Amino acid sequence: MNMKTKELVKRLLHYVRPYRTLLFVAVLSSLISVAASLLTPVLIGDAIDFIIGKDNVDFSQVVRYIGYLGITIAFATIFQWLLSWSTNKLSFSTVKDMREDLFDHIDKLPLKYIDSHAHGDLITRMGNDIEQISTGLLQGFSQLLNGVFTIAGTLIVMFIVNWLLALVVFLITPLSLFVAAFIAKHTHDMFIKQATVQGKLSGFGEEMISNAKVVQAFSYGDDAQKYYEELNQELYNYGYKAQFYSAMSNPCTRFVNGIVYAAVGITGALLAVTRGTISPGLLSTFLMYSNQYTKPFNEITGVITELQTAMASARRVFAVLDEPTESDDSALPEIEECDGTIRLEDVSFGYTEDRILLQHIDLAVKNGQKIAIVGPTGCGKTTLINLLMRYYDVTDGRILVSSRPVTEVKRDSLRKCFGMVLQETWLTGGTIKENIAYGKRDATDEEIIAAAKAANAHGFITKMEKGYDTVVSEGGDNLSQGQRQLLCIARIMLTHPPMLILDEATSSIDTRTEIKIQKAFGTMMEGRTSFIVAHRLSTIKEADVILVMNDGNIIEHGTHEELLEKKGFYYNLYNSQFAPV
């Protein structure tokens, strides 16, 4: 993904466009404040020229210039503030729009993308990268603008006032750029080495600490410590060098500034003595300028690196925004009345094209049937569910729900036909009440409590200090795995979907609670088409149809009794759990 810089800028400008008034204010303020701050040293110098020595001070002139100075300072102050304020506002508003676009886009990305990309990476783009755009690109831009104006303005004023002195400054200052570039080049290598080792060290530290319990159980702590200290020593070796090299740039540029300062002072003094073309006040103006003039150079070097990082960040953000979304289904009809039937016609599917997982599957499910899917891990059970919910699209063949091909109805209306409970519990940040009502946000408290009761969750919820208003902490540490699952089940109990998908829904719940939930499921499944994926064969026995899957194919199907009689794969699977050891 190599977006041209030109295109990148164009897209960024697109985001800035709604706030172009702010941009205009920023540029204008920058111009005015720079002009005012350039004028200040000139006025100070002029004033000094009227303070020559004993009995030789022209007070009326000094007062006049002090008046001018006051006005200039006021202008500079106000517009400096306006510049910061407008660029801040501009950048915050722009990145807010960008964030919202990114989120909306992520929300529409196909599962295929989300499943195959590290979530941490996407989150970094949402957090750090956009932050980088905000600070680097927009605020950096304003600094750059200010810097360029200052440099240009200073040069112009200096050349107008005294071209010889100006030439001195003009010729020596780039030296600091060279020095900075020279140091940066040499620091870069060391920084990369440092970053690599730092990454390794942090990674190892994180791994060992996250698994501290296992580390202790195996008395592995000493070995871990040894390796950690080795890496840490390596980090030290690169780290202090990297730090020193980069710390050199500050004194070095300061030294160059010192040279400029001395050169201006001496040349100015010589000019004053030998030709008399320069006054002490003018010299002081130049001395102030030489300080002012070198500063933006140093800043610009910093800003340019920031800009580059920001550009890279923008690239990463736009790369996500360029990912194709799920196809638009707004023109498609809804499933109004789901009749509970499902048909798979010659369905084939693979997550990647070279590895087809499901092959030519035909299946007809009648309304109210219970379908159990069994088979060893990795046999494709979950894949089937991915297809039913249209998280993924089939590679070949078609799926009909309620006699409608799933590709020809709105996704939302298709998904609303199913109530799904997965092995991995997912709760949203918020209260328990909000979580139960996730599928039906206008539910009354009575409905919520009834659903919780049906899921056998009411008991533990009321035992918590704040009951239904308990906030589910991030990561849900205040709830056990089983309790979380019960909430997920209550969530479904509230929506009464026409069909059910239970993917290992009770595997993390202890057996005694499970009995109760099974009962609740039993009532819920009554008359509803249900898909059940389970390891526990006891849950499966009552199913109308058991699909036995292996390596992506349905190798056997039938009722429990039929399959046992067959003495095939299912028979072996079933018996292995009772065989004596």
Added chain:
Amino acid sequence: MKRLAIHLKNYKAHLIWGPFFKLLEAIFELVVPLVMAQVIDEGINQNAGVGYILSRGALILALGIIGLCCALICQYVASKCSQGYGTLLRNDLFSHVNKLSYKELDKFGAATLVNRLTADVNQLQNMVAMMIRLFIRAPFLVIGAAVMAMIINLKLALVFLAAAPLIAFVLYIIMSRTVPHYKTVQKKLDTVTGITRENLAGVRVVRAFANQGYERARFRTAAEDLTRTSNTVGAISALLNPLTFAIINVAILAILWFGGGIVDSGEMTQGEIIAFVNYMTQISLALVVVANMVILITKSSASASRVLEVLETEPSVTDEGNEEVIPDDNAPAVRFDNVYFGYVEGAYALDGLSVDINKGETVGVIGGTGSGKSTLVNLLGRFYDVSEGSVKLFGTDVRKYPLEQLRTTIAYVPQKAVLASGTIRSNMQWAKKDATDEEIWRALEIAQAADFVRAKKKGLDEVVERDGRNFSGGQRQRLTIARALVGSPKILVLDDSSSALDFATDYALRKAIARSKGDTTVFWVSQRATSIKNADKIIVLDEGEVKGIGTHKELFDTCDVYREICLSQVSKEENAR
């Protein structure tokens, strides 16, 4: 604080020489405007001649070069000292975390510990560097410039004495207003990324409920909230530069105003006025540094207290003074003697357990979630200490064992199957560093992992990524079992370690362990009745209480809880088989 400063001990010389050279540089820097004033007064106004001007120029250059050298020495010293400090502190903290017992680890949680080890230590390391570079220099420059001004002219120096505190005050006001806000901004940004994280993790559920629109609205609210706060902070912090600019320049204005009169009376020269203006600019730069220093100190003190909190947490489980135990082979392998245990005071997770387990026995532990199963086995390896009673291993209280000996006696397969990055071999050698390939393969065979390891291109040298995420859950689980088997432990604990295995594999595993275990005592914690029904002893737990101890047959007839569990999983006839 002492605990943090201890690592600076090795760098005493650095801590003196660094600031010393920085100070020298600052002095040279302060002298330059004075020399320049001479250039103007004597060189220009009193016509001291070209030679004089050039000699002064050479002096300024020399001052610059010496200053540069001093600065470089200081930077070098600061880099070495701060990096060294960070390195030592990091080692110390890492080692300390490794000594903490489960109780303290639970209290902190891994995420924050990792953060403290990386971000906070780095922050402190930076702090040391800045301390050397700026702590002395910046205040010195401020005071020095003021003193120089006073030497030149005491009356006019009053302008300094007025301006400097005013600038400091403005800096303080603005920073004290914005710094707390930065934390709020960070928190709000965390909310924004948090919602993104949540939506990615729960993408299936969000879409299943057709709730994308709702989530978008939620995100929008959070993003707007963030923007609002950012704007507020931005507006305040935007005041900083203009205000300091204004104060400095008004001060210069005052210098010109009053200075005019003073020069007129002959007390001061024109060049000295220029030097005054120069010192004013220097002060403003130094004050900005001081302000940044204040921010740095605030941030660092938060980091320091976070690191200290860890370092000052004493591990609740220690083996100080314990000597190698000679196990008594005639005593029961494990004896729980009236054991009580609570994670928090007053609420027992294990409520009076007494049982003897003989060498070579297989013990099943069953019960619902939160019944105390894991607690029971965690007490064996002293991951927690009992609240009352005692746990004895081969006749000796576990609290008398050196931890290393205790934990090599017991091999542990945790609930959460994680591997360390490295290779399969390096993972298998955790318990026994010198385990041969033969030993490893034998363990893999028993753990039902040999087949898929053999199928890997590089066999035992196959790379394991972090947490073992390049293996499936079932594969990871089997590898962690093999890892425990490698050292041929005397006691093997499987804490619900086969939950990701299908029944056929689970069965094969049980069979293989039973066949090969010899006189190893096995604790098998499970929720599945089928996994433990053939055990020699089964312990049934329910909310910390022991509901029954016995064989499957005995318990099925006498223990209600056990029967209920069995019946919920398989039918009556099958239980009888």
